[in-house]
Amino acid sequence: MNRLRSLLIALAILLLASTASAQQTNMKVNVPFDFFVGEQVYPAGEYTLRSMAGNDAMIRIDGRSEVRSAMLPSNPCALRQRSEQTKLVFHRFGDSYFLYQAWIAGNRDGRQFSASHTQRQLAQNIHNGDTVVVAARSIK
Secondary structure: OHHHHHHHHHHHHHHHHHHHHHOOOEEEEEEOOOEEEOOEEEOOEEEEEEEEOOEEEEEEEEOOOOOOOEEEEOEEEEOOOOOOOOEEEEEEEOOEEEEEEEEOOOOOEEEEOOOOHHHHHHHHHOOOOEEEEEEEEEOO
């Protein structure tokens, strides 16, 4: 009985470890346009997005020195098939871009960011929004 319990505990730990590592968001991306994260506007440029240790739901975004780092709350999202590339997905309404999702190549699990008040207002007024994908690269 103890042997079975030990085996089940070991399997549970392995399963949790593999799930946790699959949800890590660590990427570098060059965004060619200004974009919103929440109500904050970020200028076009190179950014690093990293999951916080022990809390995959919080993503830290860092850019150039004149851009303040921020902690972004996120929610899990999933694909039926594994993502073929590391990428950020944006929603575009007119000339305004909003960070929507982050995906790491090879994973089915990604991170999704909540729509801001500004984004919801634009979505009501501009009914033909687009989805824009920007390729990124995974980092350690």
